[in-house]
Amino acid sequence: xxxxxxxxxxxxxxxxxxxxxxxxxxxxxxxxxxxxxxxxxxxxxxxxxxxxxxxxxxxxxxxxxxxxxxxxxxxxxxxxxxxxxxxxxxxxxxxxxxxxxxxxxxxxxxxxxxxxxxxxxxxxxxxxxxxxxxxxxxxxxxxxxxxxxxxxxxxxxxxxxxxxxxxxxxxxxxxxxxxxxxxxxxxxxxxxxxxxxxxxxxxxxxxxxxxxxxxxxxxxxxxxxxxxxxxxxxxxxxxxxxxxxxxxxxxxxxxxxxxxxxxxxxxxxxxxxxxxxxxxxxxxxxxxxxxxxxxxxxxxxxxxxxxxxxxxxxxxxxxxxxxxxxxxxxxxxxxxxxxxxxxxxxxxxxxxxxxxxxxxxxxxxxxxxxxxxxxxxxxxxxxxxxxxxxxxxxxxxxxxxxxxxxxxxxxxxxxxxxxxxxxxxxxxxxxxxxxxxxxxxxxxxxxxxxxxxxxxxxxxxxxxxxxxxxxxxxxxxxxxxxxxxxxxx
Numbered sequence: 088x089x090x091x092x093x094x095x096x097x098x099x100x101x102x103x104x105x106x107x108x109x110x111x112x113x114x115x116x117x118x119x120x121x122x123x124x125x126x127x128x129x130x131x132x133x134x135x136x137x138x139x140x141x142x143x144x145x146x147x148x149x150x151x152x153x154x155x156x157x158x159x160x161x162x163x164x165x166x167x168x169x170x171x172x173x174x175x176x177x178x179x180x181x182x183x184x185x186x187x188x189x190x191x192x193x194x195x196x197x198x199x200x201x202x203x204x205x206x207x208x209x210x211x212x213x214x215x216x217x218x219x220x221x222x223x224x225x226x227x228x229x230x231x232x233x234x235x236x237x238x239x240x241x242x243x244x245x246x247x248x249x250x251x252x253x254x255x256x257x258x259x260x261x262x263x264x265x266x267x268x269x270x271x272x273x274x275x276x277x278x279x280x281x282x283x284x285x286x287x288x289x290x291x292x293x294x295x296x297x298x299x300x301x302x303x304x305x306x307x308x309x310x311x312x313x314x315x316x317x318x319x320x321x322x323x324x325x326x327x328x329x330x331x332x333x334x335x336x337x338x339x340x341x342x343x344x345x346x347x348x349x350x351x352x353x354x355x356x357x358x359x360x361x362x363x364x365x366x367x368x369x370x371x372x373x374x375x376x377x378x379x380x381x382x383x384x385x386x387x388x389x390x391x392x393x394x395x396x397x398x399x400x401x402x403x404x405x406x407x408x409x410x411x412x413x414x415x416x417x418x419x420x421x422x423x424x425x426x427x428x429x430x431x432x433x434x435x436x437x438x439x440x441x442x443x444x445x446x447x448x449x450x451x452x453x454x455x456x457x458x459x460x461x462x463x464x465x466x467x468x469x470x471x472x473x474x475x476x477x478x479x480x481x482x483x484x485x486x487x488x489x490x491x492x493x494x495x496x497x498x499x500x501x502x503x504x505x506x507x508x509x510x511x512x513x514x515x516x517x518x519x520x521x522x523x524x525x526x527x528x529x530x531x532x533x534x535x536x537x538x539x540x541x542x543x544x545x546x547x548x549x550x551x552x553x554x555x556x557x558x559x560x561x562x563x564x565x566x567x568x569x570x571x572x573x574x575x576x
Contacts, residue, residue: 227239
């Protein structure tokens with residue numbers, strides 16, 4: 088059942104949330120309500136509880152869930168046993184309420200066909216990276232009666248990511264979106280998923296404003312009294328901006344000075360993706376057992392938890408190696424011995440050459456041609472980004488992003504800046520939020536972040552920072568923070 092839920096992108100709705108959403112879409116003039124992904128019927132029950140005269144319609148494809156819903160729902164409703172996305176528009180609805188499938192783009196086998204169909208039918212050119220839930224939402228907005236209401240609970244990743252720009256633009260052009268109820272990412276709404284969540288509420292009439300409500304306690308849904316509400320006029324919203332920042336105006340970038348975009352002083356790139364870590368990652372015992380040559384063993388940081396110091400040195404690397412950690416990646420393109428070639432042959436026998444990344448790489452057993460990064464930046468974090476000075480000059484997998492500066496002479500200065508609280512405070516304006524307080528940065532999120540322009544520092548302060556770097560440990564970070572803060576705030 089769990090595997091099937093993952094395959095279908097199913098995460099079932101908490102009754103308290105279902106009741107709140109049902110109240111939003113159910114009024115005195117509501118004659119019918121549709122749930123396009125009914126699951127076990129939480130929304131149908133919530134609407135029926137409010138008004139048992141409302142005609143209920145639903146779509147669902149999972150036989151097990153349909154059976155469960157029929158056992159739990161004692162009232163009548165029309166069930167369409169098919170995928171809502173491919174169903175024709177037979178009628179319009181007064182209200183639509185939904186917790187749609189959350190499959191990411193990799194799990195949408197027919198996404199090219201969907202993109203073309205939506206471009207033709209709904210005049211929206213969705214990105215190939217679009218989450219499955221967005222397709223459901225766009226279709227629903229086009230099936231509302233005039234003054235109809237629509238309420239969806241979905242991950243709020245689209246507020247911050249690239250594929251979301253066209254979605255936000257669509258909302259701004261329609262002007263149906265009235266409120267975004269964002270659940271704080273420390274709240275866990277779904278037991279079997281680490282995901283962000285927001286409730287989008289639409290009314291099919293033109294609105295002047297969008298309300299941005301941040302919910303820090305689910306009990307707020309019961310009382311209807313929300314602590315954190317900010318409203319913006321439609322004309323003041325930009326679909327290219329990260330809308331997550333509209334929830335925190337006091338942290339906007341104009342509160343700081345002497346900043347430049349990181350892309351002006353360097354570039355952040357992702358780490359190496361092997362395509363099959365089980366095959367490509369090597370430790371001391373594996374290298375010895377296979378008798379691999381030094382040529383094919385490329386020193387590499389493979390996991391974030393392996394790095395516990397601000398500076399990662401050759402001694403740190405050697406300690407990991409002797410602890411039998413995976414600190415090498417196999418680069419078959421440098422095969423120098425028969426044992427090296429035997430390992431390539433073994434990989435082909437195991438069909439490791441047929442995974443997605445390896446099958447698109449020539450030769451499949453070659454490591455991506457990425458340089459060793461002077462500064463490593465963790466991809467995932469909670470409240471604090473791990474920034475590492477890579478003195479060992481090893482390569483890194485995708486657990487870290489790589490920062491390359493245009494002026495290499497500034498590497499130590501920028502590293503010292505990036506580990507300070509003031510730097511992280513500014514960087515986190517551009518983060519992506521995941522569930523359970525987990526934050527993420529993609530390379531372009533970081534490239535579009537603002538950083539302090541160290542060129543304006545006095546020579547005295549530069550020298551002081553570099554002296555601290557030479558004796559750096561965690562106790563020196565506040566001292567660095569004081570130096571940089573006087574230029575920024």
